[in-house]
Amino acid sequence: MAFINYKSMPAELGTHDVTEVQYKSDDFIVRGLLVTPRKSVNRIVVYLRGGKGQVGRVRLARLLQFANDTTLVFAPYYRGNNGSQGHDAFGGADLQDVIAGVTILKALYPDVSVHLIGFSRGGIQGLLTYQDVQATSYIIWGGVTDIKLMYEERVDLRGMLRRMVGHPKKHLSAYEQRDALRLIDDTTPPILIIHGGLDTQVGIHQAYHLEAHLAEHQANYDTFYQMSEGHVPRPRAMAEVLERIRIWMDNIENRNVIKERH
Structure with missing residues (x-):
């Protein structure tokens, strides 16, 4: 597998090349945004967007929050969005x-740590x-952990969920297939849960729901709750989140190096 097309995007960064890539997924050609450092690639961050369609679409500014001189950042658009087929x-x-x-990125950059970050709807995409x-690790940020719980609490999204997934009672198997927690035990890669206590789009009980499951199964996880913040943190709180994510990834990678040496 490989990216089958690269389209340069109008962004003059100096340190990174920004390209829209196309690749094969099942029988579709889908797209994503790739931010590649001009120096060596020592870390890969895969950002899983929230929303649907133009709501929550992948934006370069978001990806740059996770980039540094040796970090590559990639965000799939998901099929049916922004020119992707299906x-x-x-x-x-x-x-x-x-x-x-x-899979393509791991083939291009073998032995490089890969961290997934799932925001909002992207939370369930990453958990699955x-x-x-x-x-190497998964960071779930303001993320959906249970689709059925989302259906119950977001009355305004029920129509969309019925169209895309089905009714929780009439199409139970579709919701069971999206139940990520049944797949998680103590062998799971480390998880960092980030959530705002005032989040009205994805309630913090979604985070608590995941945390309780991870604790029960003695999985490797940590939490970073900002009880005075909403779905998207304010600037100072945003800086704290990004720093916490950076420290988390550094610590996980350093632990893995120590394990390999022993």
């Missing part, structure tokens, strides 16, 4: 768009894929 499936077949993209791609 139809968005909200944690269904579109998961392959994540898996295929990460980070083990398949053998991620």
Whole structure:
């Protein structure tokens, strides 16, 4: 597998090249945004967007939050979005768009740590894929952890969920397939949970729900709760989140180096 097309984007960064890539996922050609350092690649961050369609679309400014001189950042658009073929499936077949993209990156940059970051709707996308791609760690940020819980609390999104997933009672198997927690035990890669206490788009009980499961199964995880913040932190709180993510990735990678030496 490989990226089959690169389109340079109008961004003069000096340190990174910004390209829109196309790649094969199932029978579709899908797209994603790639930010590649001009120096060596020592870390890969895969950002899993939230929302649907133009809401929550992948933006360069978001990816640059995770970039440094040796960090590559990639964000799949998901099928059916921004020129990608197919139809968005909200944690269904579109998961392959994540898996295929990460598989290509791991082939291009073997032995480089890969961290997934799932924001909002991207939370469930990451929970259902980070083990398949053998991620170094997974950061779930303001993320959905349970689609059924989302259906219950977001009355305004029920119509969209019925169209894309189905009704929780009439299409129970579709919701069971999107139940990520059943796949997580003590062998899972490390998880960092980030959430705002005033989040009204994805309630913090979604984070608590995941935390309780991880604790029960003695998985490797940590939490960073900002109880005075909403879905998107304010500037000072945002800086704290980004620093916490950086420290988390550094610590996980350093632990892995120590394990390898022993």
